[in-house]
Amino acid sequence: MVDYSSLTKGDVVAEESFHLTRDNLVRYAGASGDFNPIHYRDDVALSVGLPGVLAHGMLTMGLAVQPVSNWVGDPARIVDYQVRFTRPVLVDGQTGADVTVTAAVGALEDENKIARIDLTAKFNDETVLGKAQVRVNLA
Amino acid sequence: MAVNPELQGRVFPPTAPYLVGREKIREFSRAVLATNPINFDVEAARAAGHADLVAPATFPVVVQEATLAQLLAEPDAGIDFSRVVHGEQRFTYTRAIVAGDELTATLTVSSVRSLGGHNMVTADSDIVDAEGKHVVTAISTLVVRGDED
Numbered sequence: 001m002v003d004y005s006s007l008t009k010g011d012v013v014a015e016e017s018f019h020l021t022r023d024n025l026v027r028y029a030g031a032s033g034d035f036n037p038i039h040y041r042d043d044v045a046l047s048v049g050l051p052g053v054l055a056h057g058m059l060t061m062g063l064a065v066q067p068v069s070n071w072v073g074d075p076a077r078i079v080d081y082q083v084r085f086t087r088p089v090l091v092d093g094q095t096g097a098d099v100t101v102t103a104a105v106g107a108l109e110d111e112n113k114i115a116r117i118d119l120t121a122k123f124n125d126e127t128v129l130g131k132a133q134v135r136v137n138l139a
Numbered sequence: 140m141a142v143n144p145e146l147q148g149r150v151f152p153p154t155a156p157y158l159v160g161r162e163k164i165r166e167f168s169r170a171v172l173a174t175n176p177i178n179f180d181v182e183a184a185r186a187a188g189h190a191d192l193v194a195p196a197t198f199p200v201v202v203q204e205a206t207l208a209q210l211l212a213e214p215d216a217g218i219d220f221s222r223v224v225h226g227e228q229r230f231t232y233t234r235a236i237v238a239g240d241e242l243t244a245t246l247t248v249s250s251v252r253s254l255g256g257h258n259m260v261t262a263d264s265d266i267v268d269a270e271g272k273h274v275v276t277a278i279s280t281l282v283v284r285g286d287e288d
Contacts, residue, residue: 018172024170024172027169027170028170028171030166030170031163031166031167031169031170031171031201032167032170032200032201032204033201033204034204048221057225057228058197058200058225058228059170059171061197061228062170062171062172062195062196062197063171063172065195065196065197066171066172066173066174066175066195069173069175069178069195069196070174070175073175073187074177074187074193075173075175075177075178075193075194075195075196075235076177076187076189076193076234076235078196078232078235079231079232080229080230080231080232081196081197081229081230082227082228082229082230082278083227083228083229084226084227085224085225085226085227085228131227134196
């Protein structure tokens, strides 16, 4: 259990890199029920003007919170999680894609011991999520 | 085709109950690259005080999906699915989802806005348990791209 009183705004609490392949996208499609073919078919992605197959935004959102889940220990302590989808993650058929996630303390709500953890998720050195904030109950 | 501004405030009928299965939580957890034992191991979940496996934070999207299907199928909505991009997503919890929960979602269109030739539709899905108690609200903002691009 993370000790709320030990946290300071700006502390980096977790960092992790995720390697995505097309296999991950197919697995996420099946698990989530989102079978939009732009997430597994190059021909469809190209036909709608995309540069190639993209990861589901919800897959990026889903994996980006995992370092926080592991840091806090119990995923049930996540009480609020929001993101904006700002850039797509292109997943090359041969080489895949690497997404790095850094989680840092963004704000501390002393009255109820909730820490806001801000996520920075990057692909090709550019952020892919905006206002990615996880509120974690440490009471 | 523009999104019908009269959608704002519309409340849809509750979805059929969704029974959260243990294996579905494990499948979804693997798919989002989770490694927390409380998502996979019943003993670990119970040791942490939960009745059963805890679902990952973004799992409500599975339950919410039926509500977004209602929205897209609404005859007067004016939402062309081929022009829809997912703009924002949020989950606000009263309590975590655990295996065995029977969940029902009710969609409310909380806002319809125009921005730079696009329409932004915000859809709130309130998800409650079998006793009608709030579990989580899943909020999606969909960007419906205009015709000119």
